[in-house]
Amino acid sequence: WYSNDTYSKNTTLANCANITGLSMAEGMHNVTVWANDSAGNTNSTILFFTIDTTYPAITIVNPANDTVTSNTLLYINYSASDTNIASCWYSNDTYSKNTTLANCANITGLSWGEGFHNVTVYVNDSAGNSNYTKVWFTIDLSDPIIRLKLPVNGGGDHDGNVTFTYNVSDTGPISNCTLILNSALNQTNTTITKDASQYIILSNLKAGRYNWSVNCTDQLGRSNISNIWNFRIINATKFDGVTTDLNSYNLSNVTTLIIEQLSHGKINFTVPVDMSNVTEIDTYVNISANLIEVNSTALSQLNVTAVLTLYNLSFTNPRIMRDNAVCSTGTCSKLAYSGGNLTFNVSHFSSYSAEETPTASTPAAASGGGGGGGSSSGIYITTLANNLFINFRQDREYKIYIKNRYYDTRLLIQTQDHIVMQIGSYVLTLKKGDRQYLDVDNDGTYDLDVILLETSGNIAKVEFNPFKKKLEPEKLGKQDAVKNDELKKQQDAKRQANKQVNVSETVLKIEYPKEMTKTDFTVFYKPIISKLNIKLWQIPLFILLAALMFYIEHPRKKQAVKPKKKEENKNNSNNLNPNNK
Structure with a gap:
């Protein structure tokens, strides 16, 4: 039999079986077990034990959670309590190891680096019950x-x-x-x-x-x-559309300055502009119905080349006016007119507008005499391939063969390394190294790209690369082409102004070099020879005569030319050398 704790009763153990099936409360207990024999001999034994199901209590006293401090020797003080504490330990940051705390002492003697830290402290009791607590803190040694x-x-x-x-x-x-x-x-x-x-x-x-x-x-x-x-x-509240946001530009070098009034027109400056001392645009720039003007006295910084567009015009064939007079070709250059929008280039600023071009009477054709003709003038480029570059002269008309048709092509050199170029109905503004993509037939696929490589005098070296690529959402805008007769007038005026020799614009096909047979030679050069009215048997005589003239004249020219002039001629020759593709 046995009795326990209060010993208020004895309980018989049938067949001296073990004591089972008891539920004992948490705390200290004792049990006494007795046994006797048939002779009346009796003996007993007693057992003391404790029931412990409670986790130890633990709290971190210091530092408070999320503390920010500059103290690199920060102590971690904590409190742990339990009836039978067995051990304490901690780990921190990477938790790569545990460190025992003798006698459950506080954490001291550590040097914390700058930054974010965390520490976890653990405790357990002799019954195997354990608990932990964690703290976060920051060591801050730096200024913001x-x-x-x-x-x-x-x-x-x-x-x-x-x-x-x-x-x-x-x-x-x-x-x-x-x-x-x-x-x-x-x-x-x-x-x-x-x-x-x-x-x-x-x-x-x-x-x-x-x-x-x-x-x-x-x-x-x-x-x-x-x-x-x-x-x-800078006061510029009257303008909208794609007017340049100056917030992200250094005003001393605004590389892309656009001023637009959506109802009336736009100025696109084609060279970088220094606006570091400008405070007023509204007062000195006016874009209104059929008028774009800049007070170049008050805003001398804006007195540079630009492309202007006048919107919503009703003219059939407009001409450009400057200060209410017809603008000269040296100042203005018409680029396109489409849908009531007139685009033109100006070399400096004043007041620009447009008016209808007066209709001139056409004289009757002279009688007699044969005509012939029917072939258009210009330089034909019949083959486009990757990395093809062409030296364009700004006073020449070109025809480029793209996707089964020729496109009229011409250009104007604005400044060194900066041109305006028209290909078909596209008008491009190109700076050195710029690349623009063209969809010439508006079918949703880019057909080629155009790159300005360099300029020299009145020649621009332009590279073409044909390819197929779907257009991005923002596709280049399409504009009407400049008419041939208008551009020819500009080119003739520019040749006269520069006193250049007016070379006959013979039809020329530029193709990649190939090995030429006798038949090829005849087919290739026969149109040129017939146009010059030269018989085939006369060619050797012309070659002999040219060699004789060169032999006579060359020594005399060599003596007459100064060294400096010779060098200039050499450079010009290199620049205009047709072998330089």
Whole structure:
């Protein structure tokens, strides 16, 4: 039999079986078991034990969770309690190992590096019950770092509504950031997200020059200030459309300046413009019905070459007017007229408009005399292949064979390494190295690209690469081609102005070199020989006569030409050498 704890009763153990089936509460217990024999001999034994199902209690006293401190020797103080604590240990950060804490002492003697840390402390009791707690903290030894983004240093704004964009990073949290405008505190932001773009918006700032910076303070009171950037507000609120957003440009070098008024027209400046000292565009630039004008006295920075477009004209055949007079070909160059939109190039600024070209009477044809003809003049390019480049003269007309038809092609050289080129109904503005893609038949597939390689005098070296590629969503706009007679007038005027020799524009087919047979030679050159009215038997006589003249004249020319002139002639010869493809 047995009895336990209070010993209020004895319980017989049938057949002296073990004591089972009891439910004992948590705490200390004792059990006494007795046995006797038939002779009346009796003996007993007693057992003391404890029932423990409670986890040890443990809390971290210091530091508080999410503490930010500069103390690299930070202690981790904790408290653990239980009836029968057996051991304590900890691990941290990478949790690559556990460290035993003798007598469950606090964590001391560690040196924490700058950054984010976490520590977990464990405890267990003799019954095998265990528990743990964790703390996060940050060691911050650095000042905030502020990076300005917009408006860019030296940049601009056109309406006085400015969004200041910056970014701040730090080891610990940021308490606040303040915008400093023109060396004065302007606005403070107390809700800061580190390492992300932050915004401060100001409205209705007046035109003029400004400087700005940002000061930020972190949770430990460490503060720092950014670099100081400058920007300028330029009053240009009358314009819309694709007018250039100056917010992301350095005003000293605005490489793509466009001013547009959607209802009336657009100015596309074709050279970089320095606007670092400009504060007013609305007053000095006027784009209205059939009129584009720039006060070049007040805005001398804008008195440069540009492509102008007048919208919504009703003329059949417009001509360009400058200051209410017909604009000369040296100042204006018509590029295209389509759908009421007139596009033309100007060399400098004044007041430009358009009017209907007067109709001139046509004299009756002279009687008698044969005519012939029927073939158009110009230079024909019949073969396009990858990396084909052609030296174009700006006073010549060309015809390029693309997709089973010829396209009229001509160009104007604006400045060094900058041209305006027309291919069929496309008008391209190209700078050196620029690549533009063309869909000549508007079937949704690019047919070729065009690259300006270089310019020299009145020659532009242009590369063509035919290929097939689906158009991107933003496809090049299509414009009407310049009429042949209008361009010819411009070219004739330019030749006369430059006192150039008017070379007969013989039909010429430019193709890749190939091995030529006698039959090929006859087929290839016969049209040229017949056009010059030369008999085949006369060719050797012409060659002999040319050699004789060269033999007589060459020594005399050699003595008459100065060394410097010789060098210039050599350079010009190289530039215009037809073998230089």
